[in-house]
Amino acid sequence: MHLFQLFCIFVSIRHIRSEHCPNDDLELELDLDQLRIAAQVDKRFLSFALDSFLLGDHWRRTNLRDPKLISLTKQLTPAYLRVGGTDQDNLIFCPGAKFGNVHDNTIDALPCSTTRESKNSTIPITESDIKELGQFVKVTGVDLVYGLNVLERHGGQWNPANSVRLMNYMDALEIPVAGWELGNEPLRFPKVFNKSVRAGSLGRDFNLLKSLLSQISRYSNSAIFGPDVTSIRKAGSPALHFLAEFLQECDNSTLSGGVTFHDYYFSGSTATILDFLDVRIMDKLTTRIQLVKRIVRTRFQQPDIPPLWLGETSTAFGGGSTNISDRFVACFTWVSK
Ligand SMILES: *[C@@H]1O[C@H](CO)[C@@H](O)[C@H](O)[C@H]1NC(C)=O
Ligand SMILES: *[C@@H]1O[C@H](CO)[C@@H](O)[C@H](O)[C@H]1NC(C)=O
Ligand SMILES: *[C@@H]1O[C@H](CO)[C@@H](O)[C@H](O)[C@H]1NC(C)=O
Ligand SMILES: *[C@@H]1O[C@H](CO)[C@@H](O)[C@H](O)[C@H]1NC(C)=O
Numbered sequence: 001m002h003l004f005q006l007f008c009i010f011v012s013i014r015h016i017r018s019e020h021c022p023n024d025d026l027e028l029e030l031d032l033d034q035l036r037i038a039a040q041v042d043k044r045f046l047s048f049a050l051d052s053f054l055l056g057d058h059w060r061r062t063n064l065r066d067p068k069l070i071s072l073t074k075q076l077t078p079a080y081l082r083v084g085g086t087d088q089d090n091l092i093f094c095p096g097a098k099f100g101n102v103h104d105n106t107i108d109a110l111p112c113s114t115t116r117e118s119k120n121s122t123i124p125i126t127e128s129d130i131k132e133l134g135q136f137v138k139v140t141g142v143d144l145v146y147g148l149n150v151l152e153r154h155g156g157q158w159n160p161a162n163s164v165r166l167m168n169y170m171d172a173l174e175i176p177v178a179g180w181e182l183g184n185e186p187l188r189f190p191k192v193f194n195k196s197v198r199a200g201s202l203g204r205d206f207n208l209l210k211s212l213l214s215q216i217s218r219y220s221n222s223a224i225f226g227p228d229v230t231s232i233r234k235a236g237s238p239a240l241h242f243l244a245e246f247l248q249e250c251d252n253s254t255l256s257g258g259v260t261f262h263d264y265y266f267s268g269s270t271a272t273i274l275d276f277l278d279v280r281i282m283d284k285l286t287t288r289i290q291l292v293k294r295i296v297r298t299r300f301q302q303p304d305i306p307p308l309w310l311g312e313t314s315t316a317f318g319g320g321s322t323n324i325s326d327r328f329v330a331c332f333t334w335v336s337k
Contacts, residue, residue, distance in 0.1 A: 044143070046334070047080035049312065052088035052147060052184075055133065056123040064136040073140040080178060081140075082312070083133065084147030084228070086192060087123060088184050091149055092116075093166040094124040115152050115159040121193065127169065134175035143178035145225060145257075146170075150183030150205060151195060158182070158205035160212055171218045179223035179257045181311070182209050185230045187242055199242045202227055203249025210254045223257030228311045230262035232288045240295055247299040259296050260311025263288060265333055268316035268325065276315065276329050282336040313337065 054062045063069065073081075094112035114122050137144045148163045170177060186202055189195045197205075206226055213219045227246050229239045239261070247259070265271075265281050275281055293308060300306065315325045315333045324330060 044079050046076075047082070048076065049082035049084060051085040052083055052091060053085060055083060055125055055129055056087045056091055058126070058129050059132050064132050070136070070140055073136075073142060077141050079142055080145050081137065081142035082145040082147065082181075084145070084181055084184050084312070086184060086188075088147040088181075089149050089151040089189075089193065090121055090123045091125050092122045092152075093130070093162055093169065095127055095165065095169060097124055097126045112162065114162065115154045130166070130169060130175075131173065134170065134173045137175060144176065145179040145181060146177055147181040147184055147228075148209070150186070150197060150202065151189070151193060153197070156198075156201055158201075158208060160208060163209075164212060167212070167216060167219065171216050174218070177219055177222050179225050180209065180213065180219075181225050181228060181260070182206055183226070184228050185262065186227060187229060187231065187239055199227075199245035200249045203246045203254075206246075206254050207249070207251050210251070210256075224255055225257035225260045225309060225311060226255060228260045228262060230312075232261055232263070232291060234287075235291060237291075240291060243292065244295050244299065247296065252300065252304040255306040258307035258309040258311075259292070260309045261288075261292055262312040263310055264314060264317040266316050268318040268321045271316045271321045271324065273324055273329060276321075276324055276333060279336075282333060285337065310337065 050062065092112050092114050097112065112124060116122055133144075136142075148166070150158050152159045152162050182205060183197065183202060185192075186197050186199075189197055206224060210224060213222060213224070227243065229243055229246075231237065232239045243259075243261070247255075263285060265285070266275055289308065296305060296308060314320065315330050320326065
């Protein structure tokens, strides 16, 4: 959709409102040059995500069979649905595990093994959790991007055993997967998990993922996205160094989907309505995109330069700003992206 089309939609919404509340609202007249395209976005703009937390919570908070949710989601397609986030590096697939009973949501018996040193932070997911997701993907037609757990490690390398079990199970259910990710915000691992994964190791882990996918015919052509780094602030940011080292170890064709980074404008707990309208804040994203582009272009040459993706983004982090992120005023930050 073109930018000017986005503006037309916003203006018509505003117009309808002003008819209903003539005293509260200002009449606006905008003269739009519909012949000039300001920017063009992908047909999958906007795409969206379900946090891995919801999967680890066995979809208790999000009923994926809800006809309203299905209907609304269909209207947003074509779009990617990313299932990822902090908890993706906690999830362990436990085929055969069952819930205790309907009232007690704890999981009985865990016939799943983990290579995690401390098992206390792992979260089991069951066959039925994956079935629910698969059903939702099929019925809505979204393009699933699934984030795998990179903190299953052995001897400084990713141990893919549990992820392979999961991918084989998804394959058996014939769940289409457009893309895969491996690990979420790796520079935050020390803070969040008291673990660390070196950038170079992560690059080699991605190469391993590529070769594992090539062995599953359904997924041999699905894309790989990564490394989902966050906190790109300015030149010299640790995240940029991490990205450069990571890309150095990635084979030329590993990141077939794209290089991803995460970006937010501000914290939800402190942002004000004026921040949401501040073009200087919005423009900082342009700088960050340029910084990441430079790193990517230093490493790759045509035709191997992978696309650049905002793999996760929103207005404000920390769940958004109450009564601002979900209001009309937040539209401008999205248009700016
Ligand atoms: C897991 O165990 C470690 C060390 O034993 C502890 O620091 C951490 O808080 C525990 N995490 C959870 C989620 O219980
Ligand atoms: C973090 O990990 C180190 C080494 O694995 C361990 O010695 C330390 O106790 C852990 N810290 C916490 C807070 O769990
Ligand atoms: C990978 O890309 C680099 C830089 O574009 C190039 O010099 C190198 O030959 C490529 N390696 C392979 C195996 O294609
Ligand atoms: C958000 O808006 C609702 C009603 O629109 C109001 O009841 C609530 O107090 C507001 N919350 C904050 C934190 O402003």
